[in-house]
Amino acid sequence: MQVALKIWRFNSSTGERALRDYEIDAPDEATLLDCLDIVKDEHDGTLAYRKSCRMMICGSCGMRMDGAAVLACKTRMYDIAQEGKIPVISAMGNLPIVKDLVVDMEPFWDKFKAIKPYLQPGYERPEDGKEYHIPQQRMNVIHKEALCINCGCCVSECNAMESDPEFLGPQALAKGMRFVGDPRDAAKVERLEELSEEHGIWECTRCFFCNERCPKGVDPRDAIAKIGAESIKEGIDRDIGAKHAKWFIRSSETTGWLRETELVPKSQGVVSSIKQMKFALNLIKHNKAGLAFPPHVAANVGEARALHKLVHAQGKLGYEGHVQGEQAHEKLSHGYDDSRDPYGPGSFPRPYLPEEKA
Numbered sequence: 001m002q003v004a005l006k007i008w009r010f011n012s013s014t015g016e017r018a019l020r021d022y023e024i025d026a027p028d029e030a031t032l033l034d035c036l037d038i039v040k041d042e043h044d045g046t047l048a049y050r051k052s053c054r055m056m057i058c059g060s061c062g063m064r065m066d067g068a069a070v071l072a073c074k075t076r077m078y079d080i081a082q083e084g085k086i087p088v089i090s091a092m093g094n095l096p097i098v099k100d101l102v103v104d105m106e107p108f109w110d111k112f113k114a115i116k117p118y119l120q121p122g123y124e125r126p127e128d129g130k131e132y133h134i135p136q137q138r139m140n141v142i143h144k145e146a147l148c149i150n151c152g153c154c155v156s157e158c159n160a161m162e163s164d165p166e167f168l169g170p171q172a173l174a175k176g177m178r179f180v181g182d183p184r185d186a187a188k189v190e191r192l193e194e195l196s197e198e199h200g201i202w203e204c205t206r207c208f209f210c211n212e213r214c215p216k217g218v219d220p221r222d223a224i225a226k227i228g229a230e231s232i233k234e235g236i237d238r239d240i241g242a243k244h245a246k247w248f249i250r251s252s253e254t255t256g257w258l259r260e261t262e263l264v265p266k267s268q269g270v271v272s273s274i275k276q277m278k279f280a281l282n283l284i285k286h287n288k289a290g291l292a293f294p295p296h297v298a299a300n301v302g303e304a305r306a307l308h309k310l311v312h313a314q315g316k317l318g319y320e321g322h323v324q325g326e327q328a329h330e331k332l333s334h335g336y337d338d339s340r341d342p343y344g345p346g347s348f349p350r351p352y353l354p355e356e357k358a
């Protein structure tokens with residue numbers, strides 16, 4: 001097949017930047033990485049990019065295609081070429097470019113190291129001196145986070161990192177959850193404290209681009225939500241973001257709606273809210289906010305309240321609630337049949353279905 005590509009070339013020593021066109025002959029099964037190899041071997045040996053495994057496991061070949069991060073070795077070119085599209089290939093975002101498609105991964109690794117990506121000692125060892133067995137149900141909590149290959153595609157697309165380069169970012173936070181949820185780690189609460197500090201979980205804007213672009217299904221935004229839920233469960237809720245999240249829960253439970261008028265005082269405190277009175281009055285004047293008193297209650301608020309009761313009754317607060325939600329989604333997508341539960345019928349939590357009144 002004929003493949004046409006546009007590649008952003010960059011030379012960090014001269015600052016020279018140029019969009020170059022390439023047209024190559026490639027086998028039908030070629031990936032983007034194969035195409036770059038052909039460009040380098042047959043057309044322009046000066047092109048720089050990273051690669052190693054060519055099988056989606058080393059995480060070296062992250063780059064952007066048409067502005068969105070991809071693993072080059074996972075991206076088939078056949079359909080793109082057949083449609084006559086000419087994709088634009090560029091280096092990943094949020095990391096300094098060294099040359100062409102190669103970025104400096106040092107800031108990425110600094111954040112990775114900052115979350116202490118190794119087990120903190122101190123857990124109870126089995127009395128028989130043998131290995132520590134962890135039940136599969138327990139490992140399910142961190143199954144997705146353990147799939148991360150450190151490719152940086154999520155970091156490339158993170159808009160919170162664009163506004164605050166110090167933000168720990170989706171990869172480091174997903175790795176943080178991998179250890180927060182590991183029953184052998186003896187520093188869960190200390191980790192939650194650190195991950196809840198400035199530049200931590202509450203700086204995430206919930207844009208979900210990291211979930212969208214991760215090539216391994218890690219879903220870093222979900223990992224951040226799990227850390228947030230577990231922090232609140234442990235009483236680590238000093239940050240405005242935590243207070244904000246708690247008010248969402250409280251107002252949805254009581255009215256089935258977000259009680260926005262009370263959101264600012266509940267999140268930021270009364271003193272800070274009074275300072276923003278002028279802004280609030282302006283919003284009201286322009287019909288952008290209203291004072292609803294008594295608060296409007298949704299018609300089916302009983303369902304929201306029943307769900308809250310169920311979560312508490314089952315002890316599914318913190319990350320366990322998220323994991324149950326993930327499993328329920330899977331079951332709803334693929335049909336519910338508890339005879340297929342791996343540890344016997346009912347060994348996985350039954351999904352909550354809205355029509356069932358608790």
Ligand code: SF4
Binds near residue numbers: 157159170205209220
């Ligand atoms: S959801 Fe949060 S961590 Fe993920 S890309 Fe958006 S801002 Fe970054």
Ligand code: SF4
Binds near residue numbers: 171215216
């Ligand atoms: S979370 Fe996904 S996108 Fe981010 S570094 Fe890990 S594998 Fe790559």
Ligand code: FES
Binds near residue numbers: 051059
């Ligand atoms: S070359 Fe290893 S993930 Fe693409």
